[in-house]
Amino acid sequence: MEDLKIQYVNLKQSENLEGHRTAGFNSADALVVRRGAPFRISVGLKGRPFNPMTDSLKIKVMLGQLCVIMPVTFSKRTPSSGWNAYVNPHGLNLLNPSIFISTPASASVGLYSFQLYVFTQGSQRSQASGKFILLCNPWCSEDAVYVPDEDQRKEYVESDSGLLFMGTAANLVSRPWSFDQYEPGVLEWCLNLLQVSPQHQKNRRLDYLNRNNPVYISRVVSAMINSEDDRGILKGNWSGDYRQGIHPSMWTGSGEILQQWAQSGYHPVKYGQCWVFAAVMCTVMRVLGIPCRVVTNFNSAHDTNGNLVIEEYYSETGKKLNLSKDSIWNFHVWVECWMTRRDVGSEMDGWQVLDPTPQERSGGVFCCGPAPVKAIRSQRINLLYDIPFVYAEVNADVHTVILGQGQVVSFSKDKEKVGSFICTKAVGLPRLQNITADYKYVKSPSSTLSSRSSTISEDSALRRAAPPKGVLVFLTLDKSPVAGEPICFTVKIINKHSVSKMMKVHLNAQAKEYNHSPLDTFWEKHGVIQLAPREVKVLRDQILSVQYVDAMDDNLINLAVVLEDMASRERVLASEEFNFASRELSIQVADEDAIVPNKEHTATVSFTNPFSQTVSGLLTVAGAGLMHKIHFRMPPLPPGERVSQRITFIPSMVGVKMLQASLSLSEINVTFRGFKMVSVNSI
Incomplete structure (x- = not known):
């Protein structure tokens, strides 16, 4: 036989x-x-x-x-x-x-x-x-990354697209992002990240043994997303000079970044900033089976000396000065991963902060976390990992100082500016979820997007005005600034004294990157006003688009007003940092209820020029599971005119997919974006 x-x-x-x-x-x-x-x-x-x-x-x-x-x-x-x-x-x-x-x-x-x-x-x-x-297996109750809710598993493990939140707490901008975990090659590149890590190169057997633990995996990945200590994926750049690579704001998904990194022989991709680092890490963690979501902290403190105090300095005429090693980022983006924490106690199970943006060293390398969100809220700063640094990011106090001839002429404190709003994408919906209360005790549960004003409330401004007796000043935006339209604002001045006051008024506007002190002044105005006893005076002003257009560059604006009592020399300051709301690109999908795999479908992307000058630019359209990225050159478009571009796509898989478009203008350094969720049905 x-x-x-x-x-x-x-x-x-x-x-x-x-x-x-x-x-x-x-x-x-x-x-x-x-x-x-x-x-x-x-x-x-x-x-x-x-x-x-x-x-x-x-x-x-x-x-x-x-x-x-x-x-x-x-x-x-x-x-x-x-x-x-x-x-x-x-x-x-x-x-x-x-x-x-x-x-x-x-x-x-x-x-x-x-x-x-x-x-x-x-x-x-x-x-x-x-x-x-x-x-890893979030569907298995015995796995350290088990998530009991199916909707959360779909969102935090299986979803290959999402929204990143940027801008300011008063004017949030949602940026579409393609995580791309199902694109060809992405799975292998994420596994290769573990293979080229220093831990694996140093002791392969020990690395393989430790890969059973999501705590270990997450620290390896956090360090490998940036390239400061290893052959990591992304090189950070906040200099404003991106000529040797890609401007961080131009990335639309993780797949092309991972591909460029792998095909270059694991040389860092240029360039990334916080939201790019976080979004790529979210891709890697979801690929490895560890539930992950991208989180934005508005007014995020970078406390270099650990004293939980951030100092901000202004000149007598309202110009913000770059004098402190500490800083407040208008927003900072990290990720949370879901896992049990047997190393620090089961009461710390759940969401863990991981921050791949290279800021401070942890264990000798640039990584951060996993820091239990519950430990941050309960101030358990003795636990692993990096809880004091993350705690400061959401809880530091702000000391505002006005300097005159090198001397302090005014001083005020703000305990609520830092960590004022923390959010992530909602489960199954293209909108945000407020998770501020997960990180800190909040006074009111009403801090939702719908209840957040686009201007400073008077109560908020009162907290930031000093002194409480004397002359008070409030700076409010009349509406959320829109690119191409004037910035309209109001200065409200209250004389609490029973005597008249002569006051110098200084207004100052500077462009500002989200994580840096402002640049040079691009607009200012000075004057003198007289206040009668107990008088309330309202000043209205505006900055025209032709005055700020050269300062945009995807920047924010720091607007400040300083009042100076001409008799006592006392000063009082009010300021606001804000971003521009860009009109979204319109995306219309034909027969969107009949989208099926392997069949050609059409969509139309439209844009209306909001500026007072003719513009042109490059339109980019992409969608994981729908189409490869394509580019279109937009011809010169006069003010107020509308242009439309028809595109075709062929879905490759069933599910809810994101079709996204971005238009980068040539004449003005600004990018308009839009997205459309497309449901691809089985045949």
């Missing part, structure tokens, strides 16, 4: 990918599965049928130099905590048996190889091999 031999191994790709929620991943030679759940392979035998009485099967699974050898049993009653393999005896086909390989819920993440052996009574042996990629 002919010897029993293995003819082939069938990885049952479609069945396993669907069962393990990995159907979107495309790996040429490896099955993609999640730990803590069995997957099935089919074995083709030849020579004679398999005889359970005299023949046996064994599987050797290898991750680098780590390996486990397990016999294939004929019983499903095997311990769930370890590796095991079994044949279901019901409906057994002895020439084509199905083997279930069960992985522990604490198995290490990575690319595994396996060898299947068949042994006969005469000690003859035949073997076959295969590969599988093992990811």
Whole structure:
């Protein structure tokens, strides 16, 4: 009789990918599965049928130099905590048996190889091999990243697009982002990130062993997103000079960044800023199976000396000065990952802050976290990791100082500016979710987007005015500034004295990058007013678009007013930092209820010129799972005119996908954006 031999191994790709929620991943030679759940392979035998009485099967699974050898049993009653393999005896086909390989819920993440052996009574042996990629499993209750809610799993693991929130707390801007985890090559590049990390290069065996722990994985990834200490993905740049690479605001998704990094031989991609670092990290973590979301903290403190105080300095005429090593970023973007924290106690399970933007070293390298959000809220600064730094980002006090001839002439405190609003994308909806109360105790639960004014409230301004007795000043924007329209604002002055006052009034406007002190003054106005006893005076003014257009450059504006009592020389200041609201590009999809895979569909992108000058630019349209990125040159468009561009796309997979467009103008350094969620239905 002919010897029993293995003819082939069938990885049952479609069945396993669907069962393990990995159907979107495309790996040429490896099955993609999640730990803590069995997957099935089919074995083709030849020579004679398999005889359970005299023949046996064994599987050797290898991750680098780590390996486990397990016999294939004929019983499903095997311990769930370890590796095991079994044949279901019901409906057994002895020439084509199905083997279930069960992985522990604490198995290490990575690319595994396996060898299947068949042994006969005469000690003859035949073997076959295969590969599988093992990811974390938020669907498995025994996994450290388990999330019980299915809607959250869809949002924080499976969704390949999202919104990043930027701008200011009073005028939030939602920027579409494509996480691209299902695009070709992205899965392999994310796994390669672990392979080229210093931890793996230093001790491969230890790295493979530690990859069972999402705390360890998240710290490795946080350090590898930036390139300060290793062969990381992104080089940060806040200088304003991006000629050696790509302006950070021009990126629209993670896939092209990861591709450029991998194809360059793991040289850093130029350039990134906080939202780019965070968005790419979100991609990597979702690929690895660790639930992740992008979070924005408005008025985020960077406290270099750890005293929980940020000093801001102004001149006597309202110009903000760059005199402090500390700073307040108008917004800062990081990620949260969901995991248990057995290292610090189960009461710290849940969302953990991870910040890949290189700011401070942690354990000798530029990474941050995982810092439990619950620890930040409860001020448990003795726990791991980096809780004091994150706590300061959302809780530092602001001391505002006016300097005159090198001397302090006015001083005030603000305990509520920093961490004033913290948000992330809502589950399943293209809008934000307010999570400020997760990080800190808030006085009122009413701090939602719909209730947040686009101007400073008088109560808020009162807290920022000094002194409470004497002359008070309030600076309010009449409406959220829109690119191409005048900046209209009101200065309200209250004389609390019972005597008249002569006051100098200084108005100053400076362009400001979100994380830096302002640049030079581009607009100012000075004057003198007289206040009668107890008088309230209202001054209205505006900055025309022709006066600020050269200062835009995707910047914010710092507007300040300083009042100087000509008799006592006392000063009082009010200021506001704000961004421009850009009109969104309009995207209309034809027959949007009939979108199906592998069929051509059409959409139209439209733009109206809001400026008082003719503009032209480059239109970019992209959509993961819908189309590859394409560019169109927009011809000169006169003021007030509208232009439309028709595009075609062919969806490659079922689900809700994001079609996004951006228009970068040539004459004015500003970019307009828009997005449209497209539901691709099964045929």
